[in-house]
Amino acid sequence: MPFKRYIEIGRVALINYGEDYGKLVVIVDVIDQNRALVDAPDMVRSQMNFKRLSLTDIKIDIKRVPKKKDLLQAMEAADVKNKWENSSWGRKLIVQKRRASLNDFDRFKLMLAKIKRAGVVRQELAKLKKNA
Amino acid sequence: MVTFRFHQYQVVGRALPTESDDHPKIFRMKLWATNEVRAKSKFWYFLRKLKKVKKSNGQVLAINEIFEKNPTKINNYGIWLRYQSRTGYHNMYKEYRDTTLNGAVEQMYTEMASRHRVRFPCIQIIKTATIPAKLCKRESSKQFHNSKIKFPLVYKKIRPPTRKLKTTFKASRPNLFM
Numbered sequence: 001m002p003f004k005r006y007i008e009i010g011r012v013a014l015i016n017y018g019e020d021y022g023k024l025v026v027i028v029d030v031i032d033q034n035r036a037l038v039d040a041p042d043m044v045r046s047q048m049n050f051k052r053l054s055l056t057d058i059k060i061d062i063k064r065v066p067k068k069k070d071l072l073q074a075m076e077a078a079d080v081k082n083k084w085e086n087s088s089w090g091r092k093l094i095v096q097k098r099r100a101s102l103n104d105f106d107r108f109k110l111m112l113a114k115i116k117r118a119g120v121v122r123q124e125l126a127k128l129k130k131n132a
Numbered sequence: 133m134v135t136f137r138f139h140q141y142q143v144v145g146r147a148l149p150t151e152s153d154d155h156p157k158i159f160r161m162k163l164w165a166t167n168e169v170r171a172k173s174k175f176w177y178f179l180r181k182l183k184k185v186k187k188s189n190g191q192v193l194a195i196n197e198i199f200e201k202n203p204t205k206i207n208n209y210g211i212w213l214r215y216q217s218r219t220g221y222h223n224m225y226k227e228y229r230d231t232t233l234n235g236a237v238e239q240m241y242t243e244m245a246s247r248h249r250v251r252f253p254c255i256q257i258i259k260t261a262t263i264p265a266k267l268c269k270r271e272s273s274k275q276f277h278n279s280k281i282k283f284p285l286v287y288k289k290i291r292p293p294t295r296k297l298k299t300t301f302k303a304s305r306p307n308l309f310m
Contacts, residue, residue, distance in 0.1 A: 003284035
């Protein structure tokens, strides 16, 4: 199987270890075999080991080491944020975050909603069974 | 960013003024050390080898740490060093790609320790310079001089995001592809 996601200038990656965990960053330049220069709209440009990055499918069109302003423009043009939030990976992360941030009342409401949904499903199932 | 073990210091010192020499020559040196105390000590070590002055009849006039001006720019650093191996002294020239000079120097020390079993006290840095891409000599740094660089990550082990979630045993074999 050939590789689909490459380390290249403009590749969007997710940081999966360390303090900036969970952030989407753009690979701006490659330092050497293990590290890349990485940039995001809300952080200082810094170097990061590839072991801390998970590559995504999104790639934007930038030249090597763009200015911060150009990077922001390119990110807007490629609409990285929306593409990410609509992708299945991005949606899963959003749901995970929401679930982790529930308070007790929210979990109570969730329990009631689940019971209600299960009740409706079971009613429909009973109807189908009666007709079969 | 990562904390560096080696800091770059600028040490300025001279011999103490005597009756015969009222204004002795002032010498300045840039060196790498883990802290300021060690930097001053290294300064006297080198100065003793070059001039007839010791710490007891000299004074350090200033010691400042030198920070990287632009840590967001990638440079090719060339480091000339003199190291002591088990059989004698040798000179060496090494190239590193890094964002800061301190990072390149740290890379150099770790590489010398791993490849040649040379520890920190046996290495003397003669000179460091930022090399423009055209003048790089080593293939390992020249291979990254490509504005359309592209390569896949072949072996991708998923790490737990915090060390707390680390387990010694796993239920199933991890998927290493991407």
